Amino acid sequence: MFKVTVRAVMVLGLAAVLVAGVVTLPTFSAPAPVPRRGGELPFVVAAEPPSFDGHRENTYAMIHVTAPHYSTLLKFDPFNYPKVVGDLAESWDISRDGLTYSFKLRAGVKWHDGSPLTSKDVKATYDKIIFPPAGVVSLRKAAYAAVDRVETPDERTVVFRLKHSSGSLVANLASPWNFVYKADILARDPRWFEKNIMGSGPFKFVEYVRGSHWIGKRNEDYYIRGQPYLDSFRAIFIREPAAQVAAVRGGRALIEFRSFSPEARDTLVKELGDRIRVQEKPWVCVLTLSFNNERRPFSDVKFRKALNIAFDRWTASRVLSRITFIKGVGGLTRPGSEWAQPDDRLKRMGGFGTDMDVARRDARRLLREAGVPEGFKFVLKNRDTRMPYEPLGVYLIDQWRRVGLNVEHQAQETGPYFNDFRVGNYDAGIDFNCDFMDDPDLQLIKFVSSDKSPINYGRYRDSTLDELYERQSRTVNFAQRRDIVWQFEKRVIDEMAYQLPTLWWHRIIPHHSRVKGWEITPSHYVNQDLSTVWLE
Amino acid sequence: MQRYLLKRLLLMLPTLFGVAVLIFVLMRVVPGDVVVLRYAGEGAFVPRETIEAERIRLGLNKPIYAQFLDWMAGIVRLDFGLSMWTGQPVATEIGLRFQLSLELAILSTIIATLLAIPLGTLAAVKRNTPLDYVVRTFSIAGLAVPTFWLGILIILALLVYFRYLPPVTFTPLWKDPVANLSQLIWPALAVGYRYSAMAARMTRSAMLEVLREDYVRTAWAKGLAGVHVLRRHALKNALLPVTAVIGLEFAFLLGGLVVTEQVFNLNGLGKLTVEAILHRDYTLTQVLILIMSFAYVLVNFALDVFFAWVDPRIRYV
Numbered sequence: 001m002f003k004v005t006v007r008a009v010m011v012l013g014l015a016a017v018l019v020a021g022v023v024t025l026p027t028f029s030a031p032a033p034v035p036r037r038g039g040e041l042p043f044v045v046a047a048e049p050p051s052f053d054g055h056r057e058n059t060y061a062m063i064h065v066t067a068p069h070y071s072t073l074l075k076f077d078p079f080n081y082p083k084v085v086g087d088l089a090e091s092w093d094i095s096r097d098g099l100t101y102s103f104k105l106r107a108g109v110k111w112h113d114g115s116p117l118t119s120k121d122v123k124a125t126y127d128k129i130i131f132p133p134a135g136v137v138s139l140r141k142a143a144y145a146a147v148d149r150v151e152t153p154d155e156r157t158v159v160f161r162l163k164h165s166s167g168s169l170v171a172n173l174a175s176p177w178n179f180v181y182k183a184d185i186l187a188r189d190p191r192w193f194e195k196n197i198m199g200s201g202p203f204k205f206v207e208y209v210r211g212s213h214w215i216g217k218r219n220e221d222y223y224i225r226g227q228p229y230l231d232s233f234r235a236i237f238i239r240e241p242a243a244q245v246a247a248v249r250g251g252r253a254l255i256e257f258r259s260f261s262p263e264a265r266d267t268l269v270k271e272l273g274d275r276i277r278v279q280e281k282p283w284v285c286v287l288t289l290s291f292n293n294e295r296r297p298f299s300d301v302k303f304r305k306a307l308n309i310a311f312d313r314w315t316a317s318r319v320l321s322r323i324t325f326i327k328g329v330g331g332l333t334r335p336g337s338e339w340a341q342p343d344d345r346l347k348r349m350g351g352f353g354t355d356m357d358v359a360r361r362d363a364r365r366l367l368r369e370a371g372v373p374e375g376f377k378f379v380l381k382n383r384d385t386r387m388p389y390e391p392l393g394v395y396l397i398d399q400w401r402r403v404g405l406n407v408e409h410q411a412q413e414t415g416p417y418f419n420d421f422r423v424g425n426y427d428a429g430i431d432f433n434c435d436f437m438d439d440p441d442l443q444l445i446k447f448v449s450s451d452k453s454p455i456n457y458g459r460y461r462d463s464t465l466d467e468l469y470e471r472q473s474r475t476v477n478f479a480q481r482r483d484i485v486w487q488f489e490k491r492v493i494d495e496m497a498y499q500l501p502t503l504w505w506h507r508i509i510p511h512h513s514r515v516k517g518w519e520i521t522p523s524h525y526v527n528q529d530l531s532t533v534w535l536e
Numbered sequence: 537m538q539r540y541l542l543k544r545l546l547l548m549l550p551t552l553f554g555v556a557v558l559i560f561v562l563m564r565v566v567p568g569d570v571v572v573l574r575y576a577g578e579g580a581f582v583p584r585e586t587i588e589a590e591r592i593r594l595g596l597n598k599p600i601y602a603q604f605l606d607w608m609a610g611i612v613r614l615d616f617g618l619s620m621w622t623g624q625p626v627a628t629e630i631g632l633r634f635q636l637s638l639e640l641a642i643l644s645t646i647i648a649t650l651l652a653i654p655l656g657t658l659a660a661v662k663r664n665t666p667l668d669y670v671v672r673t674f675s676i677a678g679l680a681v682p683t684f685w686l687g688i689l690i691i692l693a694l695l696v697y698f699r700y701l702p703p704v705t706f707t708p709l710w711k712d713p714v715a716n717l718s719q720l721i722w723p724a725l726a727v728g729y730r731y732s733a734m735a736a737r738m739t740r741s742a743m744l745e746v747l748r749e750d751y752v753r754t755a756w757a758k759g760l761a762g763v764h765v766l767r768r769h770a771l772k773n774a775l776l777p778v779t780a781v782i783g784l785e786f787a788f789l790l791g792g793l794v795v796t797e798q799v800f801n802l803n804g805l806g807k808l809t810v811e812a813i814l815h816r817d818y819t820l821t822q823v824l825i826l827i828m829s830f831a832y833v834l835v836n837f838a839l840d841v842f843f844a845w846v847d848p849r850i851r852y853v
Contacts (some may be wrong), residue, residue, distance in 0.1 A: 474797055
């Protein structure tokens with residue numbers, strides 16, 4: 001039995017007051033703004049979609065205009081990246097052996113034509129992505145190599161059966177590229193979605209005037225009650241960066257979702273004051289330095305290591321981030337992400353040290369040992385894109401000049417540049433890698449043997465790297481997988497210096513303060529369905 | 537006259553064929569094709585077999601001569617094919633932009649003509665007076681200042697002083713004339729100024745030459761009113777070379793406003809051409825260049841016919 005005393009009453013009373021205080025605390029803080037319905041969101045897109053099919057394209061120009069029309073099975077939480085939440089899926093379950101993934105779909109989801117969306121549509125979509133029929137391009141096929149088959153036990157259940165375990169499958173099913181398409185249409189013409197839009201997303205398609213704009217209007221039957229908040233959106237195609245900034249400055253557009261330069265950000269902040277809000281975040285994109293490992297002296301690891309350690313990344317970050325959107329110093333995974341090495345560990349790898357006098361002395365020694373004479377000349381190929389490629393090229397040349405190398409900067413138009421990379425007509429060149437999420441499968445594939453990765457232009461084979469890649473891909477335990485990723489990273493950069501990360505990109509989105517409900521993520525591909533965006 | 541017209545028309549064909557061959561070869565000399573740009577350009581993980589399959593689908597695996605013959609066969613049937621980048625019919629892609637480019641060319645020509653002819657005439661009549669110097673300075677400045685730079689100044693001035701930016705998307709004239717003109721008037725002014733500078737200088741020098749002619753002296757001696765002499769006897773004859781300048785410039789404007797269109801974000805043929813070249817969209821680039829060449833050839837032909845009609849000294853040979 002409890003014995004009620006005065007002291008006990010006082011303690012209980014105090015506790016009750018404290019609890020009440022805590023419970024009522026939110027009433028003293030600023031209330032969360034209530035999303036307002038209505039209005040049109042005009043935004044800038046710097047390029048146009050080559051086609052409308054998310055499964056075959058890899059450009060933001062496609063995803064920024066088409067994503068609002070489509071749903072995906074899963075998606076990244078718009079306000080809490082990298083948390084994965086359901087989009088069409090209401091819930092999901094993974095079997096204990098990690099070989100069966102079952103997804104329960106929401107009830108009552110409708111296509112824009114009014115017909116019901118079922119598991120049959122999800123299966124048809126993933127069959128197209130993972131097992132594309134002849135003549136159909138699927139750029140995402142490799143990401144689902146673990147999937148054996150997709151099954152539909154009933155109208156609201158989709159089951160993915162795997163050949164082996166996969167550490168990345170859930171995140172890959174949240175890929176913003178994997179628009180769910182209607183099965184009947186795919187059965188009639190698997191390429192129909194290249195030129196037509198018919199989805200189940202928050203906005204219905206209204207019109208696309210090539211070279212000018214793209215309009216979508218609210219889907220009143222959208223499955224998330226109350227969303228989307230906007231009446232419509234209008235994507236305006238503006239290629240010229242100065243014209244993009246002018247459009248935002250003049251209020252013709254309220255936002256651009258890829259990134260502006262630091263200079264453009266500063267101009268807008270200066271001119272628009274508190275009418276502009278700036279969101280910034282490290283980006284899952286990196287500029288890499290590719291060496292032609294088949295050409296001498298690039299075939300000599302000592303020469304490649306010398307080039308690596310002579311490059312002062314920390315100063316590069318400080319200097320170049322003032323004029324371009326590259327900033328982050330990191331290895332093969334995005335700095336700050338859960339896969340990245342902490343700075344103190346990173347600094348122990350070649351090329352990440354801070355004492356550049358020592359590093360340059362070592363670089364000169366390695367060059368001598370590799371038999372490379374003072375004043376040795378080679379060509380650094382680069383894209384003729386002012387931002388961010390050219391400033392980095394100029395910086396690298398200056399760094400290598402300090403260890404006695406004479407490097408010619410050759411900026412090329414994108415066509416010839418990629419052609420030279422593909423046929424091996426280059427000494428060294430600046431390349432890039434850009435993904436939709438932080439995931440070792442995506443970030444490391446560029447560095448496995450060239451015959452296994454079509455985006456590795458380094459022209460080398462390394463079975464150790466290939467084996468490490470496979471192991472990490474199949475490892476489900478996070479800590480174990482991260483260890484393998486770090487081993488991979490050490491081999492690529494520190495031990496072999498086949499290809500090198502330079503600086504990671506830094507995403508800068510200055511937008512009108514009226515735009516609410518949109519939060520920047522590390523990728524310009526995700527969080528683009530606009531379902532949560534509203535205008536104040 | 538009919539034989540002359542027919543002969544001039546037939547002469548257009550080898551010119552256009554030469555252009556077709558030239559552009560076809562030039563596009564293929566530059567390394568990198570549409571498939572590589574579309575996939576590698578965005579860093580996508582695309583297996584080599586996929587790239588080859590796309591090349592086959594687009595007919596890029598065929599020998600060059602076979603590709604050229606296919607293209608020519610299509611041109612003869614007025615089938616311009618599909619854009620290699622978007623998969624849309626080339627005629628649709630061009631048709632969308634042609635309206636804006638044509639309207640801008642017409643608007644700029646009107647502005648240029650309205651400025652150039654009175655100013656050029658005035659400068660010639662008031663030769664070596666302060667008015668002449670003002671007109672000449674105005675013209676030289678027009679030639680010296682690049683159109684795109686003037687365009688940037690116009691945009692900045694509107695933004696800084698009026699907090700206004702012209703519309704960035706095109707509205708057809710018949711849908712909303714105000715929206716249409718509020719977008720196109722600014723580039724038309726920028727383009728028209730440079731265009732008027734050339735035409736004003738030509739008008740001035742042609743007028744100076746004509747004013748020294750015997751028939752003008754006779755008109756003055758007969759006691760005709762000054763306006764009459766200038767308008768009916770001098771200007772009418774001086775306008776022939778001015779018309780040639782205006783005509784050729786008009787043909788240029790149809791596709792040549794590459795940078796100005798970027799500055800004002802105009803969805804015209806110039807911007808489309810740049811994008812088609814950057815994307816290595818062979819089919820679209822070839823037809824665009826062919827159309828621009830055709831515009832030049834056609835304007836030349838029209839001018840020849842016009843001169844032959846208004847100037848009896850020109851023989852039909």
